[in-house]
Amino acid sequence: MNTKKPSWPIKLIISSSLVLTGTAVVPFTLSSTGIDTNRVEAASTYTTTANLNLRKSASTSGTILMTIPSGKAVTYLGTHGSWYKISYSGKTGYVSSQYVKVSSTMTTSSTKTYTTTVNLNLRKSASATGTILMTIPSGRNVTYLGTYGSWYKVSYGGQTGYVSSQYLKATTTTTATKTYSTTVNLNLRKSASSTGTILLTIPAGRTVTYLGTYGSWYKVSYGGQTGYVSSQYLKATTTTTNTSTGSGRTIVIDAGHGGNDPGAVYGSVQEKVLTLDIANRLASSLSGTYNYNVKMTRSTDTYLTLANRVSLTKTYKGSAFVSIHANSSTNTSFHGHEVLVPTTESYTTNPYISASRSLGTAINRELGARIPTIRNRGVKYQNVYVVGKNSVPSTIVEYGFITNANDRSHLTSTTYRQRMAEATASGIHQFMRSNY
Ligand SMILES: [Zn+2]
Known part of the structure; x- marks a missing residue:
């Protein structure tokens, strides 16, 4: 926790006569002379942007306890309509939320x-x-x-x-993701400029994930897309959900093949055995490390149709679906891991195309970082049933080719299967944290 004063000076142009009303819409300009470089854990501190009345109740007619000077750090205690309950200098009361800004020393998801x-x-x-x-x-x-x-x-x-x-x-806990909600229909742009290409318009009242500050722009993610929005149309979200744990959310893990369908086979190595083992390890990591509810489409050597796997996702009310596979080829030089995500073709009925791609990308990135001794073949757009016909963010992970000697040496190693599972769990968690 950094208790220093914010290191970026905020220049505020504001009419002081409006400060006392607490409800007026104030045209103001923010300019910051530097980029926020502080990254600490916990974001309960705000800074006043004007001389600000601290009131006994959350109303412009509430008794004034004191006037807090502009630029002071106050401790956030809760939200009551457009008012924040805060404490400052030993006193607790209410201030109009529009005259405080999140201090620059806030949590971001960039600290890992x-x-x-x-x-x-x-x-x-x-x-x-x-x-x-x-x-x-x-x-x-x-x-x-x-x-x-x-x-x-x-x-x-x-x-x-x-x-x-x-x-x-x-690490499982400590950092909480900082989120804001939009106060107007707000353009998400490709660059931190009002002339940047508009990626999409975020409706008012939606929650976005804060990723960084660029002058008066915030880098945020929303609906699987990352871009820049003008910070003046955001307010700190009022909910205090602990986004670093997955409590309440269910991840459906699908061990590929099973029963009379062995999947790919090379000598005594069978895909259905490897997939169940990785799925079990993944389930342990997701529930043990990240606190998600986990449902497996199969936990034994049984056969399931692809339609069964999709309908089970619905039954289990999953928030995401990850299917575990290993690849094979008649060409033994083919090697590497990859993820499969839906295309935009009419085959796909899954409404979560973009989110599925974000999920697949997060998993692929973690696998690449944690297992650099297997080639990273990247994210592939393919029409495959369990991702295209599902109704939640879905991806297939192909952990390597059992027909390739290097990949097989990893797939048949418990150490590497554990690492594959942990990389996948971390990718799923990163996706869940920034999208839900
Ligand atoms: Zn398979």
């Missing part, structure tokens, strides 16, 4: 932390022979700075170095 799963050497270079700077105890949180092959650059205890990514898991 991982937790060490063993006592882990922090090294000077991304190599097992790199000089050991220190040993980080198991169970500690480290800040992610970048990926270098199978190594992550991290900082811990004031030191920066490299650790083997396989001994890290995504």
Whole structure:
């Protein structure tokens, strides 16, 4: 938690006579002289943008307790209509929400932390022979700075170095995603400028996820798209849901094939066995690490039709559907992992095309980062039944070719299947966190 004053000076042009009314629409201009670079956990601090009356009740006729000077940090306690309950200098009361701004030191989803799963050497270079700077105890949180092959650059205890990514898991709690709601129908633009291409118009009253500040523009995501909106038409959302856990949401995991359908076969290796194992590991990670409800379309070696798998998603009231597969080819040189997402062709009846692509992209990104020893074939648009005919964000993950020696050595390794499952869980969670 950063208790420093915001580092970006906010210049506010406002008529002070309007401050006392609390309800007038005030034309104002914000200009920030720098980009917000502070990234801390918790965003309950606001800054006053004008000399602001603190009142005993949430009304312009409420008794004035004091006048808070402009530019002061106040602690947010709750929302009552257009008023915020706050505390400042030992007093608690109500202020008009339009004259406070979220402090620049807010949480963003760009801060990623991982937790060490063993006592882990922090090294000077991304190599097992790199000089050991220190040993980080198991169970500690480290800040992610970048990926270098199978190594992550991290900082811990004031030191920066490299650790083997396989001994890290995504941190489950602490950071909450900051969200805003739109106060007007608001254009989402490709760039942080009023001349930027309009990607879509977000209706008033919708919740968007904050990703960063660019002058008077916020980078946000909404409905699977990322772009820029003018920050003056956003207000901090009033709900305080803990978006870092999946409580209440159900993820449907579909282990491909089963029963008399073995899927791809190479020697004694059967796709249906691998998919059930990865699905089980994925289910454990999603429920254990991220607190989602998980439903499996099958948990034993049984046969299910594709239609069964889709209808089970409905029955289970899933928020997302992920089908687990391994690939095969008569050409043993074909290799790599990929995700399959719906096309826009008429075959697709799934209303969540864009969200399915976001889900697939998030999973693919995590697999690529965590298992760099398998080629990343990327995100493929394909008409496949379980994603095209489903009615929730859906993707198929093909973890590699069992017909390729390198891929097969990963698929038949419990260590790598565990890593595949954890990468998938992390991707699902990133998708869920930014879209729901
Ligand atoms: Zn398959």
